[in-house]
Amino acid sequence: QVRLVQSGAELKTPGASVKVSCKASGYTFTGYFMHWVRQAPGQGLEWMGWVNPKSGGTKYAQKFQGRVTLTRDTSINTVYMELSSLRSDDTATFYCARGGGVAVAGTEFDYWGQGTLVTVSS
């Protein structure tokens, strides 16, 4: 079965960077895009971008352009989300979610990781 398992909670100081991992299993890792979605406390869901695990290509939401980097390691079926220049309002839960197919159309956001809480505080 498809599983997305994310790394654990992080506590960061303002100005630092955080790197969250998402390990995929149960399907062909390079066959599907991977999205990242943020949810700040008491707020809604916000799309950050996607990575193509096959090519490494990325697409970022305008809001996060320049501050977020999505990468992947095909040897361990893992994607990463790195957010830099952290501010207190970056405190949020970050989710990875499987996207559509790289070669053929697929269902977007059909499987989600359990979420990773990142707290930014001095």
Place this chain on the structure above:
Amino acid sequence: QSVLTQPPSASGTPGQRVTISCSGSSSNIGSETVNWFQHLPGTAPTLLIYSYNQRPSGVADRFSGSKSGTSASLAISGLQSEDEADYYCAAWDDRLSGWVFGGGTKLTVL
């Protein structure tokens, strides 16, 4: 301010039918597919509806989706207490070249 507009709250009694709206524009809902998600506090969101009205396997047929012009709707029939959750719509936006979500609707089962 979300690109897709949802009512912040909705409510109903057990057994009732509830509808949640999602209003967008020609660059998103008007031309692209819409997904709906259920989000229970402390858990990961789950996909309820994709491509306007398709249900993934395992999703009860009490949940249904529709679209008219630049708006979409999620209907929940036979409301149950376990349906109490936050519901989000999402669509690809051609103008922004990215996915956009609604602000979410908190459903209360009275």
